Amino acid sequence: MATKQTRTLARLMMAPAVILLLIWMIVPLSMTIWYSFQNYNLLNPMTRGFAGFFNYEYFYTDPAFFQAISNTLILVLGVLAITVIGGILLALLLDQPIFGQGIVRILIISPFFVMPPVAALVWKNMIMHPGYGVLADISRFFGLQPVDWFAQFPLTSIIIIVAWQWLPFATLILLTALQSLDEEQKEAAEMDGANFLNRFWYLTLPHLARAITVVILIQTIFLLAVYAEILVTTNGGPGYASTNLAFLIYRTALLSYDVGGASAGGVIAVILANIVAIFLMRAVGRNLDR
């Protein structure tokens, strides 16, 4: 009797969260799918009708689409490479005895708490500006021609900014994982004459494997959706040089008022994200059983 009561109570306590998330997931997503098969432009809302796969075809045959997909992949992979490798190196550095370790940690973690528009504008204006930026000043000091970052290397510039924001995250998580490595194991390996590289390769790296997986998967979710950094720096340009999929959909939706086309792009983005999600869920789910 008591257990039945408890079970009912438990269900009631869970209900609001489950119902809200269910609505949040199903209603907008089914609307997106519905719109993606509709001919619907906010500029002439009178000419609405069933469009079949026209929106997908339109989105798929647009050269900007392939550029956006490849930009998305380059952005995600570039940032992942920088943050994972840099994060491992930084974590190894910070794991050693240092004077003022607490302050160093605080300085290194800080970029993660900077909101994306601030991060992007500070880099764009104060660091990378071809006339007045710090990098331009340094170039001139060495007698070199300053680089016009956002005109010459738009995507690379965005990769640098986003990597700066995520490097602290990778470092912090890898450092936390590193600190749980058994001291005795390390000492034993040292006694057995394993040098630093051997210890890193056979002991540290396998120990970090799970944390690295988690870093890669979580960052990928956020990196697929990079938006504000592009909006305030290059606005996707020059041309489509720094437009990723998220930004292309935004352009189609709110600049061309093309509801149908943007929805088709949205469905494609959801499918891509789901492929990543399946891997993440497996990794986290396995973890839950421990």
Add this chain to the structure above:
Amino acid sequence: MARSISTRRKIIVTLAAWGVAFVIFFPILYMLITSLKTEAEAIAGISLIPSFTFENYVEVQTQRDYFKPFLNSVIISVGSTLVALLIAVPAAWSMAFSPTRRTKDILMWMLSTKMMPAVGVLVPLFLIFRDTGLLDTRVGLTLVLTLVNLPIVVWMLYTYFREIPGEILEAARMDGASLAGEIIYVLTPMAVPGIASTMLLNIILAWNEAFWTLRLTTSSAAPLTAFIASFSSPQGLFWAKLSAASTLAIAPILIMGWFSQRQLVRGLTFGAVK
């Protein structure tokens, strides 16, 4: 002898670590320095010593009405966090203390809603907001951020609650505590630290959210993310003012972040790394 070698090594490692930390922190430091310069100084080449003027901070308020977006940020981030906690605490509680066979599936499903890219539902949400008059309102944005962060809040609370030992509950029951008594006197005090860190992390996430806050507001409900983004137009050089506004916008969250480093690891990895 061995001691002196290890001291020397410690000094070298320290220098390397401080060097790297300086480079990584430099953009933030330079922003702070620039905010204390005059506009003319701000574009006059590298200089780490400003004239320590506070006029930018004054002008950001008097000319651009900084306080309004700041207040919006506070209301939206704190509001969405409190609403999310109100919904998530009971849910996480029941999943942690009376789990069923389906609890794990429900948790995984909740997490999966977090994977849905925002652009995938931008169009319908924009149209719904436009038709219901929620566009550019604090209520609308609070609602969206509540839903966006709800899965993380449930997960974090769940990982904290799960660590509260069940034996304590049994002991309380033996002593004749009622269910209400159990919750008020035994569980709540043990759950407070977990709830507090969840709250802190969620405020940080909501404060820095920069997709919905930019797309669903125009002016009256615009929080700091949108306010700062409005500085991106190329006309005129106002870097000192931009820096002052940016410094004010990130300072509270930076300080909160410094205090919640460990909870951050746990919260953002869904308990996978502690």
